[in-house]
Structures are given as structure tokens and as C-alpha cells.
Amino acid sequence: MSVTLIVEAAAPIAPQPSLPELKTSLVGLDRVRLAEALTRIGVAPREAKMRVQQLWHWIYWRGARDFEEMTNVGKALRRALAEQFTLDRPEIVSEQVSVDGTRKWLLRMPRKGPHDRGAEIECVYIPESDRGTLCVSSQVGCTLTCAFCHTGTQKLVRNLEASEIVAQMMVARDRLGEWPGHSPPEGTIAPTDGGRLVSNIVLMGMGEPLYNFDNVKTAIDVISDGEGLALSRRRVTLSTAGVTPMIPRAGEEIGTMLAISLHAVRDELRNTLVPLNKKYPIKDLLDACRTYPGVSNARRITFEYVMLKGVNDSLAEAKDLVRLLKGIPAKINLIPFNPWPGTNYECSDWEQIERFSDIVFNAGYASPIRTPRGRDILAACGQLKSETEKLRARARLMLESGVGEAGMFAANVE
Template structure:
């Protein structure tokens, strides 16, 4: 017994066996974004005794997603040797704020730097918080750049750099909640956090930032499973909206596997117009897209599809096109978000006149569909819909080979 006692160390009332030599974590691994099974594997790699791992995973989950801890020192109910072992194995997160801009309307935009992967360079993404009277919406990015090259969208002018990992997607939510003081403080119950209707500053998440979420499906799905987990960030799936430009084969999976709300970046009712605005339409034309919407799992009046329609002067804003839009979506429980075009440097389009937008909305409303005109938010800091972009550039294969050779 005396020898056994020498093998144990106590911190508070928790007995901890000294860790064995920690195994290095895989490249890009971090606590934020890891599943419970992955956290258990990280604990094992750090030398945490097997009989403690389940408890340690629960503690880590609580500190990451209920308290928003940014350092291991904050995790006071985890024994010091365990914290030391974990901290030597992998980081909590990797996001670094480059810039914060606050609009005159209260919208906040963060430029966030993420570390290099492989022989690539560090990358930057933009995340936007939009405060409203009864909600606070966080617009999250899923990729650095975009492959779709939609001609009205500023992000489309940035070449695709890489997909974000599940951890990098989740970390945008954690980062924003920390920045807004939206996590429970020590001694404060989760429900005591002041904010909009849900008691939080961030009540809704929309995957409408940089990138096409369905071209990074597995990471987006894994990230939203963590964001909606009832023991952590605990955001209802009915408060998560995924927006897609129309990757038809994957739309059914979103409803069946993720069970979140769906938004379609539509913007035109005729293939020839949509081919120009959303080039993906050439691969998945409007008829196929509408079939996928009609067969979306869980579709009902309580779970309507949102059709996003940017108003472009002389391009897609005629009364005839409003009537065609009504005919196109007939039978689909839906609402239409009319989005005044938000200009960006070099953009080839103009926003529709206000009278034209109101006439378009009136036609859709009279047909029985809600068609709110989205109030532009954060235009003065280029945080409005379609304006997000970073300066990150893709590293060429030759540059990657040169970097590897240098290493």
C-alpha cells in the first residue's frame, strides 16, 4: 500500500495516476470540434488512466461548450497532472483574431486566422454576428474561398483554398460566444446569460458565410452535431439553417442526417439567367433543384424551405419573374427572402430600385408566400450577404513541393 500511494498524486479530492509519455496528436487536432470518442482517444494518448477517461471527457465537454474555457488552467475540477498532460498533447483551439469590425447597426465581423495544414499557409475566414431585437444570428463559413464563382457574390471571386475542418467550423461559434460574453461565468447557471429570446446573444446559426457547405458535407455535419449537442452549445437544430447553391445529390442527406433547416440560394427562375448568376445550375438545373426541394425530409409548414433571391436591377426583378417564382415553388412549404444586392468593389450588378422590390414582394405575398425584404446589415464593413471574402490564396502544387523540400 505504501508503494502504491507513491504512484498517486492528489489535487483536491481527485486521485490521478501520473501520465505515461504522451503521444503526439495528429496534425490539426484540437479539443474544440472533437467528438466524445476522439476526446477519449486524446485523453488516452495523453496518458490519462483508462478508468478516468469517461469522467475527463465529460469535464472537457462542459468546459469547452458550457463555460467556453480558453485555457486548461480554467478547468479547475480537472486534476493538475491531467491538465498538464493534455496541454502537452494538443491545443484547445487554433483560431486567432486578426481584425474585428463593428458596424453602425451593431453587426460585427471577425477576420479569423487558422493554422496551415500540410505544406499550405495559414488561412483566414470571415464570421459575422447580426444582432436583432428577438434573436442574434451568427453567419459561419465552411470553406476558405469557393468553387462556385456565383457572379453576384464577392466570395466567388476568391479561388477555393481549402475546406474547413469540423473543429474550425465549431470554433467560429465558440470564438463568437467568447467575444460576446455569451458563455456562463463561474457560479452562473447557463440560463442566466443575458441575451435575446433564448437567453443568449447567439440564438441562431446560419451556414451562409464563405463557401458551399455541401461541398464540405462531412465536416459541416460533424460540426453541427456538436453545435446542437444538448450537453454543450445546445443550439436547437430548428435554429440552424444551411444554405446551398443547389448541390442536388446531397440535399436529401441534409434533411435525413442533419435535420436542420434548408435555404436555397435561388436568385433566378429561368435556367438561362441562373446559369449566369449561379454556374452550378448548368450541372443541376432548376427542375432538378425543385424536385430535391419537394422531396426534402421533414418538409412541412413548420419546417419550410427558405428561397433566397438577390434583387438585381434589370436581371431578375421583373413582375413576370415574380409570377414565375410563385409558379415554380407552388406546393412547397416555403418563404422567400428578397435580398437587396449588396455591392462590392468591381461587382457588375446594381441593386433593384426600391419600388421594383416592393412590387416583386407584393406579387409573391398575394400568392400566399411570406416574402420579407432582408434589411441590409453591416454594409459599411462589408459584412452583408454576398460580401464576405478573405485574402487567403491557394498554395500551388509546386509551392507545396518546394516547402516540403525545404523542410
């Protein structure tokens, strides 16, 4: 049987109208880049230092959304700023609120060019009676492919810029009404002790922070600046899967609290759970922790240990964990595994987690069992993955299963 292929000539492509030049948002920029922006619109270098201070106050202390709010900035300069720049935040594509008050935002970053659709990441706010913790992403996707982590199933797209990391905090404070003269939206669960709504930041969202070192460092500099967002570095925790060579530098140059995603006490198992371990094994990782700049009983390192049923939760492993961490000022966070679609792991039984915790606690280490938050909206630890990626994965699955376009459309509007 012969088969005839019919190839139609492609229609000529109509010329596309030129797109307007994209304006840069000043939100998230550090002082150096703000000064550069002012210089570009003709502000003299001697004057720029004073103007940077004004912009810094309005952007990071008062949360200004419009240049016209900047009443101590001259009208001509406000007009020039508005012509060339914006104060835009990332677009909130979706906001989900858990039954426990946890909020998850899918954020689309500003486009970098006419063909850029805007990278998407997830950011989570976790309110408690004495604090409000913001879980921030440092990359779009991740390279680490940790076996128990949903985020690791999303390929790395790119690093987030420093401004995009800072902007996640700006969005959270916008949505929570945490600027002078504003109040939280009705129904917001917030700290009851009068403290800040966003009182802590954990770099535990999408990505490996130490693979985006320079941008993370600059972002923390902006966030911790006492004349703006003013969040102490002691209230910022950087979590790493164990990029061992970068840990000393993180202590010296970033100076935040440190968390290590450990999850196993033997290299053979950790090679599976955290493949980065093949490059930086447990011994080297813990040696770097012992010499982490500033580590002390007042600045303990947190070791994160996800509890996987029948995998890493035996009482023998609890005892080995205590032996491994000997001499390191440490706290061990036991994390009940948070399931996600397609995973092969199960959460350890609660009684087993408590027995594991008792062994660690009796050895002299704090061993809190982290209460799962936001599971119902896939906002818990290890569950983050941008909605765009989830929809693409579902579409591929449906195509492989023979589901037609109508079914794919239905999946996208559920």
C-alpha cells in the same frame, strides 16, 4: 543589340532551426476525437469516457481558455493535457463593427504544419432585438463562382475541418462574453428579450456547405449537443446553391433548416448567375426540395432571391416564382443586392422590390425583404472575402497599373 544575362550563384542555404511541434487545440473536437486525444496521453479507455464528459463541459458549456480552470480534473491530467494540447481558438486578425452593430471577424486558423501560414476566413455576427445570428463559413474560398457574389471571386483553398467550423461559434461567444460569469463588451447590441446572444446560425458564409458534407455534419453535431453549446438544429440553417444529390442526405443526416440560393426562375438566367445550375437545373433542384425530409409548414424551406436591377426583378418573374414553388412549404427571402468592388450588377429599386414582394405575398408566401446589414464593412450577404485575398487582388491591380512597391505598401496599411 546583344543582351548579356548575368546569373549569380545562389548563396548556400543556411540550415533552419527546427520548429517546435505544433500542439493540437481541443476546441471544436467531437467526443470521438476528444477520446482519441486522451488515449494518446495515456488515459485508459474505461476512464476516457468520464474525462471526455468533463472536458466537454468545460470547453463547450463554460468556454474554458486554460486547463487550470478545470477544477474537477486532477492536477496530473491537467498538466499532461497542457503539455500536449491547447484550448486555442482561431486568431482574430481583425474585427470590424458596422454602424448597425454587425461584427465581422477575419479569422486565421491554427497552422497545420511548419510551412502553413494558417488559412483565413470571415465570420459575421448580426444582432437584432429578438435574436443574434452568426453567419459561419464552411470552406476557405469557394468553387461556385456565382456571378453576383464577392466570395465566389476567391478560389477554393480547402475545406474547413469540423473543429474549425465549431471554433467560429466559440470565437463569437468569446467576443460577446456569452459564457457563464461573463457579460458582453460595452456597446454590444444584443437581443433585448433575454435570449442568447448567438441564438441562430446560418451556414451562409464562405463556401458551399454540401461540398464539405462530413465536416459540416460533425460540426452541427457538436453545436447542437444539449450538454454543451446546445443550439437546436431548428435554429441552424444550411444554405446551398443547389447541390441536388446531397439535399436528401442533408435532411436525413444533418436535419437543419434548409435554404436554397435560387435567384432566377429560368435555367438560362440561373446558368449565368449560379453556374452550378448547368449541372443541377431548376426542375431537379425543386424536386429535391419537395421531398426534403421533414419539410412541412412548420419547417419551411427558405428560397433566397437576390434582387438585381433589370436582371431578375420583373413582375413577370415574381409570378413565375410563385408558380415554380407551388406545393413546397416555403418562405422567399428577397435580398437587396449588396455591391462590392468590381461588380457589374446594381440593386433593384426599392419600389420594384416592394412590388415584387407584394405579388409573392399575395400568393400566400411569406416574402420578407432582408434588411442589408454590415454593408459599410463588406459584411453583408455575398460580400465576404478574406482580407488576404483582397490585398493580393489590390496588389495585382496596382502592379498592372504601374504602381510601385511604395504604393502597394500603402494599400496594405490603409
